[in-house]
Amino acid sequence: MTAVGTPLPRREDARMLAGRGVFLADLAGPGTLHAAFLRSTRPHALIHGVETAAAAELPGVTAVLTAADLGAATVPLLTRPDERFVEAAAFAMRDPRLPCLATGRVRYVGEPIALVLAESRHVAEDALELIEVAYTDLEPVLDPALALGDDAPVLHPHLEDNLAARIACAFGDVAAGHAAAAVTVEETYRMGRHGGVPLECRGVMARPDRRTGRLEVWTSSQIPHQVRTAICAATGWPEDRVRVAVPDVGGGFGTKANVYGEEIAVAIAAERTGREVVWVEDRAEHLVAAAHGRDQVHRARLSVDAEGRILAWEDEFLVDVGAGSLWVAGIVANTAIHLAGPYRIPAFHVRGRAAFTNKTLVAQYRGAGRPEACFALERSLDHAARRLGLSPAKIRRRNLLTGDDLPYPVPLPYRDGVPISYDGADFAACLEDCLRLVPEAEVRRLRAEHPELAIGVGVACYVEATGRGPYESGRVGLTTSGDFAVATGAAAAGQGHETTLAQVAADALGVDVCRVRACGGDTDAVPYGVGTFASRSAVLAGSAVHEAAGRLRARARALAARLLDVPAEKLETEPDGFVLAGTGTRVSWRDLAAELAPGGRLELEPALDEPALFRPPTVTWTMGAHVAVAGVDPETGLVRVLRYGVAHEGGVEINPMIVDGQIKGGVAQGIGGALLEEYTYSDTGQPTSGTFADYLLPGTCEVPAVAVRHRHADTDRNPLNVRGVGESGTIAAYPALAQAVDDALGAGGPGVTATPITPSRVLALAEDVPARDAEAAA
Amino acid sequence: MSDVRVALRVNGRAVEATVPARLGLADFLRDRLGLTGTHLGCEHGVCGACTVLLDGIAVRACLMFAAQAEGGDLWTIEGLHADGRIADLQEAMARHHGLQCGFCTPGFLVTAAELLAEGGRPSEQEVREALSGNVCRCTGYQGIVSAVLETARHRADRGDGPRDGEGAGRSLPAG
Ligand code: FES
Ligand code: FES
Numbered sequence: 001m002t003a004v005g006t007p008l009p010r011r012e013d014a015r016m017l018a019g020r021g022v023f024l025a026d027l028a029g030p031g032t033l034h035a036a037f038l039r040s041t042r043p044h045a046l047i048h049g050v051e052t053a054a055a056a057e058l059p060g061v062t063a064v065l066t067a068a069d070l071g072a073a074t075v076p077l078l079t080r081p082d083e084r085f086v087e088a089a090a091f092a093m094r095d096p097r098l099p100c101l102a103t104g105r106v107r108y109v110g111e112p113i114a115l116v117l118a119e120s121r122h123v124a125e126d127a128l129e130l131i132e133v134a135y136t137d138l139e140p141v142l143d144p145a146l147a148l149g150d151d152a153p154v155l156h157p158h159l160e161d162n163l164a165a166r167i168a169c170a171f172g173d174v175a176a177g178h179a180a181a182a183v184t185v186e187e188t189y190r191m192g193r194h195g196g197v198p199l200e201c202r203g204v205m206a207r208p209d210r211r212t213g214r215l216e217v218w219t220s221s222q223i224p225h226q227v228r229t230a231i232c233a234a235t236g237w238p239e240d241r242v243r244v245a246v247p248d249v250g251g252g253f254g255t256k257a258n259v260y261g262e263e264i265a266v267a268i269a270a271e272r273t274g275r276e277v278v279w280v281e282d283r284a285e286h287l288v289a290a291a292h293g294r295d296q297v298h299r300a301r302l303s304v305d306a307e308g309r310i311l312a313w314e315d316e317f318l319v320d321v322g323a324g325s326l327w328v329a330g331i332v333a334n335t336a337i338h339l340a341g342p343y344r345i346p347a348f349h350v351r352g353r354a355a356f357t358n359k360t361l362v363a364q365y366r367g368a369g370r371p372e373a374c375f376a377l378e379r380s381l382d383h384a385a386r387r388l389g390l391s392p393a394k395i396r397r398r399n400l401l402t403g404d405d406l407p408y409p410v411p412l413p414y415r416d417g418v419p420i421s422y423d424g425a426d427f428a429a430c431l432e433d434c435l436r437l438v439p440e441a442e443v444r445r446l447r448a449e450h451p452e453l454a455i456g457v458g459v460a461c462y463v464e465a466t467g468r469g470p471y472e473s474g475r476v477g478l479t480t481s482g483d484f485a486v487a488t489g490a491a492a493a494g495q496g497h498e499t500t501l502a503q504v505a506a507d508a509l510g511v512d513v514c515r516v517r518a519c520g521g522d523t524d525a526v527p528y529g530v531g532t533f534a535s536r537s538a539v540l541a542g543s544a545v546h547e548a549a550g551r552l553r554a555r556a557r558a559l560a561a562r563l564l565d566v567p568a569e570k571l572e573t574e575p576d577g578f579v580l581a582g583t584g585t586r587v588s589w590r591d592l593a594a595e596l597a598p599g600g601r602l603e604l605e606p607a608l609d610e611p612a613l614f615r616p617p618t619v620t621w622t623m624g625a626h627v628a629v630a631g632v633d634p635e636t637g638l639v640r641v642l643r644y645g646v647a648h649e650g651g652v653e654i655n656p657m658i659v660d661g662q663i664k665g666g667v668a669q670g671i672g673g674a675l676l677e678e679y680t681y682s683d684t685g686q687p688t689s690g691t692f693a694d695y696l697l698p699g700t701c702e703v704p705a706v707a708v709r710h711r712h713a714d715t716d717r718n719p720l721n722v723r724g725v726g727e728s729g730t731i732a733a734y735p736a737l738a739q740a741v742d743d744a745l746g747a748g749g750p751g752v753t754a755t756p757i758t759p760s761r762v763l764a765l766a767e768d769v770p771a772r773d774a775e776a777a778a
Numbered sequence: 779m780s781d782v783r784v785a786l787r788v789n790g791r792a793v794e795a796t797v798p799a800r801l802g803l804a805d806f807l808r809d810r811l812g813l814t815g816t817h818l819g820c821e822h823g824v825c826g827a828c829t830v831l832l833d834g835i836a837v838r839a840c841l842m843f844a845a846q847a848e849g850g851d852l853w854t855i856e857g858l859h860a861d862g863r864i865a866d867l868q869e870a871m872a873r874h875h876g877l878q879c880g881f882c883t884p885g886f887l888v889t890a891a892e893l894l895a896e897g898g899r900p901s902e903q904e905v906r907e908a909l910s911g912n913v914c915r916c917t918g919y920q921g922i923v924s925a926v927l928e929t930a931r932h933r934a935d936r937g938d939g940p941r942d943g944e945g946a947g948r949s950l951p952a953g
Contacts, residue, residue, distance in 0.1 A: 009872050009873065010872065010875075012880060013871070013872040013877060013880075014872075015880075016877055016880025016883050017859070017868040017871060017872065017877070017880075017883060017887065018815070018855070018856070018859040018868075019813075019814075019815020019816070019854065019855030019856045019859060019883075019884045020815065020856075021815075021880045021881070021883075023814075023817070023881065025808075025814070025817075025818070026808075026814040122800075196915075197915060198879070198881075198915055199817075199819045199825060199827060199879070199881045199882050199913060199914070199915045199916075200817070200819065200879070200881045201819075248879070248880065249879060250817070250819075250879045250880070250881030250882075251878075251879040251881060251915050251916055253915070282818075282821055283819070283820040283821055283822070284821075493879055494878035494879030494880070494916045495878070496878070657875050658875070660875070661875045661878060661916075661917060661918075661921065664917065664918035664920055664921075665878060665915075665916045665917050665918045666918075667918055668914075668915075668917070668918035668919065669915070691820075691822060691824070692820050692822070692824035692825065692913075693822075693824065697825075697913050697915070699910050699911075699912075699913060699919075700905075700906040700907075700909045700910045700912070700919045700922075700923065701906050701907065701910050703918050703919050703920075705920045706918060706920065729918075
């Protein structure tokens with residue numbers, strides 16, 4: 001009986017389907033103070049004063065807090081790469097020391113300045129209107145390239161310029177590669193600013209526990225342990241005084257794998273007032289104040305020989321991180337590393353920079369640098385293929401790593417400092433599987449069915465580092481009734497951890513999965529943790545749970561042997577517990593629980609409750625290929641996605657239904673980013689995508705059914721033989737759809753170079769292309 | 779600011795309350811009646827997370843004042859769940875993996891309940907169009923669409939016609 005590998009129905013579903021999920025906004029009760037934030041209306045300005053007296057006097061208002069009340073707390077950076085990587089990649093980064101509430105200056109529209117606490121959200125919002133902020137406007141810095149110029153205003157005065165981070169890495173002889181090329185293509189690619197936009201906005205509730213003197217914080221977050229670390233770093237409170245836990249979280253996608261000033265401010269507000277305080281973000285706030293993602297420009301140069309084989313690959317990229325990013329190291333390093341792609345590349349030179357601008361903060365968004373890198377490389381390959389008269393599939397076949405190449409070392413260290421080695425099986429075979437998902441006959445049929453549309457096909461490949469460290473922790477315990485409780489540092493936001501981690505634990509314990517209950521995301525349940533992001537939870541949290549369950553089973557066996565007074569080796573495990581080999585003598589898990597209880601023979605033994613920490617040797621790589629069929633309406637420029645397929649090379653699927661769901665959901669977000677979604681700003685720095693009427697999300701009619709083909713490849717980098725999959729559906733969607741549009745329009749040259757591929761961009765591109773009909777008539 | 783009195787039926791029971799005139803229907807359901815299954819995803823009528831049935835018609839609770847529901851027969855996800863009329867749809871949603879984080883789920887179930895109550899055998903395109911006012915950020919929709927299609931098919935196979943007071947309500951005057 002194994003639970004791993006079965007599409008077990010999800011534990012989470014019953015309560016969600018009944019409307020009984022417990023989300024952050026559902027926690028507040030009578031007596032809870034409601035918080036509302038006053039936010040900057042200016043992109044860049046000095047603040048001379050914040051006049052709060054009138055607001056504080058409004059009936060129903062308890063307090064108004066500004067930066068001074070918070071002791072000028074700042075939000076600490078969340079990641080720094082390993083020293084070996086820093087050295088090898090000439091990596092440098094700067095800490096913008098982001099304040100929780102603005103101190104003396106604002107750097108983007110939406111930045112929190114003050115916090116009102118009142119008996120209701122309505123009253124708190126009324127009070128916001130009574131606060132006067134005296135601003136002196138500064139010149140807004142909106143273009144990341146200009147931000148790095150000598151005369152650009154500096155956003156963070158403690159830094160000498162607007163450089164947030166830089167990186168440079170290389171291998172092979174790039175100049176020689178370019179010199180020997182049959183074709184060199186050079187182009188600039190842009191990926192627009194967009195983000196996770198979870199359907200549930202952010203939210204935080206904090207409550208001082210007057211009995212224990214501790215502070216309890218609930219937050220709609222993917223990383224409760226890092227939120228605790230940040231609250232304590234900002235306030236100086238000891239870590240054991242603060243508990244951070246997550247309720248049900250309505251999607252995260254990286255937006256909630258960030259620590260926000262609002263989380264720290266609400267914690268401090270609860271401490272100050274001695275009251276329970278809740279802040280529930282609304283959508284208007286979310287679109288300007290929750291972290292954005294992407295927003296990169298790549299200047300790319302690819303050289304290939306006459307057969308299309310890559311000779312040299314060069315890319316210089318620039319990331320607009322807005323007023324700052326706690327994840328700048330991750331984003332910049334991910335982008336640089338993933339530019340190496342799933343191909344044989346003999347010479348590689350990448351330089352990247354990140355710049356501060358007067359836009360909203362940036363965090364990781366599903367893929368975090370991988371989609372941007374993939375877009376530059378895949379678009380360059382398509383461009384080169386066109387120049388050589390090769391099909392997109394053919395140029396990829398000539399470069400993809402095969403079973404003969406793999407495992408394949410890339411002469412660069414990963415962010416953890418370990419030399420990169422792709423531990424895949426056969427990337428070229430994965431492409432072939434992908435192409436089979438949409439047979440040519442199907443495309444012909446679609447063309448006949450939709451004479452009103454120009455129809456094209458695109459294909460794109462990616463490889464992604466998954467399951468990154470540094471570690472994750474897990475814990476498995478035998479409950480007093482003889483069942484099992486599992487906890488980890490990985491908080492779920494829809495990934496189904498209550499189900500998958502129970503499956504992992506059940507197998508390691510050898511028990512039926514219905515006896516295991518898993519929950520995550522509480523710093524009181526496991527003291528250390530990293531969180532859920534970067535396709536890491538199945539690998540890291542799964543492995544930690546596996547180790548903890550294995551330890552629990554070994555200790556239980558020893559205790560059972562003691563009860564029977566036999567050597568432990570004589571005991572065999574069975575679903576209910578242990579049996580003495582060749583006899584009917586048993587000690588069940590329920591017996592053990594009873595013997596461990598007061599009055600039992602094991603009452604003096606420590607409980608069966610085992611923690612474990614899993615630290616992977618390095619990342620494990622998931623490769624995949626996407627195929628997209630798009631129909632372009634030549635009148636309107638609208639792009640319809642008609643068919644979509646993803647083949648990926650992953651590891652063991654803990655729950656195949658959930659893996660499938662991760663890929664399909666990832667594709668939907670990729671389609672959104674490729675075709676619809678963009679955070680836009682006016683040329684004075686005002687956000688112009690402040691509602692869902694302007695920031696467009698893909699709906700039921702924009703996302704087609706997605707065919708998924710899973711190929712298994714073993715990895716020895718974790719005990720479960722699993723690979724991460726959370727980002728696989730998103731990464732290659734952008735270039736696959738771009739090529740589908742190029743193909744539909746018969747575009748020559750570089751074709752689509754920017755996302756989102758909006759109707760106006762499509763129509764502009766179509767104008768450059770001789771009409772299909774004319775071509776056909778010729 | 780003036781208070782108003784509202785009387786309506788919520789999930790089959792009579793409810794009377796005095797509420798501020800500006801109190802939104804979603805806030806009324808969530809904060810006053812504790813019916814937190816009605817979610818708020820955008821508060822301006824785009825995402826569908828707040829969808830409830832009012833006199834058989836799917837409406838957006840974020841766009842209405844509580845006072846506008848006066849005299850109505852209102853059903854939220856909690857009531858639809860408790861009375862068992864969408865048990866088949868809920869089961870199909872789980873089987874087709876039509877939910878991940880679950881935040882959009884009540885809104886989809888309520889919208890689909892309206893569609894299913896009309897009876898018949900909607901095509902995939904019809905189902906997609908009927909659900910096009912609801913946003914799901916997690917699933918890519920296929921599981922939701924499959925669950926609704928399958929439920930409609932099973933109901934039609936069993937010979938379930940339109941149900942009184944639901945789909946039929948489309949032709950009744952609202953309120
Ligand atoms: S909350 Fe009502 S439609 Fe989004
Ligand atoms: S399941 Fe998360 S928004 Fe639909």
